[in-house]
Amino acid sequence: MLDAMKKEIFLRKDELQNKSIQSLYFGGGTPSVLSADEIKSLIDEVLKYFSFNNDIEITLEANPDDLSSAFLKELSSSSVNRLSIGTQSFFDEDLKLMNRAHNASEAESSIKRAQDFGFENLSIDLIYGSPTSNLEIWKENLNKTIALEIPHISSYALTVEPKTALENWIAKGKVSNPKEEEQNREFYYMIDFLKDHGFDHYEVSNFAKPGFYSRHNSAYWKYQEYLGIGPSAHSYNGTDIRSWNIANNQQYIKKLYSNILAKETEILSQQDQFNEMIMIGLRTIWGVDLESLNQKFSNSILDHFNKEIKNKLEEEILKIENNHLKIPEKHWFMADGIASDLFQV
Secondary structure: OHHHHHHHHHHOOOOOOOOEEEEEEEOOOOHHHOOHHHHHHHHHHHHHHOEEEEEEEEEEEEOHHHOOHHHHHHHOOOOOOEEEEEEEOOOHHHHHHOOOOOOHHHHHHHHHHHHHOOOOOEEEEEEEOOOOOOHHHHHHHHHHHHHOOOOEEEEEEOOOOOOOHHHHHHHOOOOOOOOHHHHHHHHHHHHHHHHHOOOEEEEOOEEEOOOOOOHHHHHHHOOOOEOOOOOOOEEEOOOOEEEEEOOOHHHHHHHHHOOOOOEEEEEOOHHHHHHHHHHHHOOEOOOEEHHHHHHHOOHHHHHHHHHHHHHHHHOOOOEEEOOEEEOOHHHHHHHHHHHHOOOOO
16 A cells, blocks of 8 residues: 555645645544554655655644554654544543544543653544533543643544444434433633634634644645545545545556556536635635635626525624625534635535
8 A cells, every 4th residue: 555655645646736835634534553664664665755844744643542552652753743642532432432443541641641652743533522422521631631731632522423323223222312402502702712712713623822733734724735645545636626536445556557647527607616715714714715715706796695695694694804705603513605605516
């Protein structure tokens, strides 16, 4: 697989307009199953064709049970300078419900180990609104996060995916369905709590101390180009072309050894581009740049949008600041629904 990914990097080296990279992200799936030497090898391969900004952010996604002392020691000698740890919760009941391999003790100890090996730029994932949790348990999760001095948090409401163990347990009455009103309450408690502890709420599901915003994810949210390498990885040219690699590992490797890119491509219509700009922009503190929107899209696309925002501005569901359209934070829990009302269909 490693050789195939190096081959893909070579074949796609001319796709990015900007050869100076500000972020490199090892994520999706479980990249921490790679050895530290394999991660270093991939970084070196990227450097053959691209240059790195002096302050480049290089992130590795990892599960707590992957972060052994031996692995972290080796990783600390690489140029990886940020870890995104799939903690989910510091309570065993939650972790069992989510079918996680680690327990609460491992969740905490993996963070402390990473810090001991010099990784201070850490992000953790936390899930709220679980049927095994409540507001008091959620408060303890957040208190633990603060005590561990973690500078970035990505937090999501528990959702029930089809054909999962959780869906089956709910159907059989073993656990209750997540309650939207409880998730709403925990979401807004989190906002106030983290703000009181110096965090910026810069995207609906993301909080960071100043200077610790995810540079990689921020690039997605600002419609910048990115190149994804490996099975199932997605890429975007910053305007109208999106592509994704096939998920099948064997087919991915076979095609690359025949000098064929194992990807599919979609040309985004004006409607697609508009809807995506609205959806992503309204989830962030930056909002949607109205000047860019008016320059990029025709009146036929903008007519419905302009009518809808007029109503929502009057209802104070939307606001305009410095010619950027935003959702007031008190309505962020419903951001996706508000954005969909503005879509061109």
